[in-house]
Amino acid sequence: MSEQDPQGRLNQQDPAPARTPAAGRTPAVARTPEELARLRPGLGRLALVPTMGALHIGHRTLIAAAREQADSVAVSIFVNPLQFGPNEDFDRYPRPLDADLAACAEEGVDVVYAPAVETMYPGEQMVTVHPGRMGGVLEGEFRPGFFDGVLTVVAKLFHMVRPDLAFFGQKDAQQLAVVRRMVRDLGMGVAIVGVPTVRDPDGLATSSRNAYLSPKERESALALSRALLAGADASVTGPVGILSAARAVLAAAATAAPPVSVDYLALVDAQSFTEVPGDFRGDAVLVVAARVGETRLIDNVPLTL
Structure with a gap:
């Protein structure tokens, strides 16, 4: 789950440095x-x-x-x-x-x-x-x-x-x-x-399945993080505005070559993972799952409403 900074952007967390005395030890x-x-x-x-x-x-x-x-x-x-x-x-x-x-x-x-x-x-x-x-x-x-x-x-x-x-x-x-x-x-x-989620420099959340993506498929897959970013930027508009902003990005990605096929996009309560009502206040998670070619990817961003 990626963290949101005060400007509403997705953080790309840098890996923590290795602890020098332990590094290189054979487990x-x-x-x-x-x-x-x-x-x-x-x-x-x-x-x-x-x-x-x-x-x-x-x-x-x-x-x-x-x-x-x-x-x-x-x-x-x-x-x-x-x-x-x-x-x-x-x-x-x-x-x-x-x-x-x-x-x-x-x-x-x-x-x-x-x-x-x-x-x-x-x-x-x-x-x-x-x-x-x-x-x-x-x-x-x-x-x-x-x-x-x-x-x-x-x-x-x-x-x-x-x-x-x-x-x-x-x-x-x-x-x-x-x-x-x-x-x-x-x-x-x-x-x-x-x-928190670690992201590659292009914004794609790191995953072992990213290796399955061709260069063109990876370019299309970047729509997932862009959709989450759009939703995060619209957080002041509430659940309806958040979902509308994210859906617009994914709708455009559905016509890309190769296309992004969405399984789900939802704004859910962070504790129960039930979809939130329009007047929700509290900690939520904007989640997405989609397929690009034969590869299925998931991503999310936490939001406080």
Whole structure:
């Protein structure tokens, strides 16, 4: 989730600098819960950064933030099959483990947890964590079962890693919200920390899926951040004006070459992710999801009305 500055622009957060004494240290690599359990006593106050690998500057920013608040940092690298639908990109999702381990070493990570699918799911996963109403809208509507998969794997990671804190990117604003709700409702005792969205110089929110975009597709995809910026600039006009401004940008992008095909654009309550009424006052999030070619992208900006 990108932050808004006083002029209503989307911040492009620079990555935090690496902590020099830790940078370059080779992290311990654990592949089973038993290996993690042997490492855990020496880690002190532990922060977890859950990832699916293909680490980019956004992940590095999460790691840097985690190092500021904990004695040790663990990064999980696991492409979770439970959160991919039948027609999604599980098989082609990038898995550059050697490069990810090198990035973790550069960022001073203490432990990398890289389990096999068979370790995380040794049999049929009959019991899952259901997100309730928050998981049935927006991303949950377009990706049925997605948040069940996310919450189930996060719950398992919390149980295996036993972190004191966990860091998530606010780019995935709805995911962050449902994880916070799960931790609160189930009394998990893990502090959830959201870290603002990191953007590339052209404004596109960093994502592993950006690698799928051709140069022309990337140019079209910039309409997502432009639409959010237009909505943020119209915040004084209230929910109707915000949505109208953002829709105008996306309508133009629908005729681009290649076109942007919008799944949803919504202004939602920051806590419940329900769409806000026209007289809403308080913290909201302007969220968008769209496809460019074969690639699906999401983005958002927080607003206070």
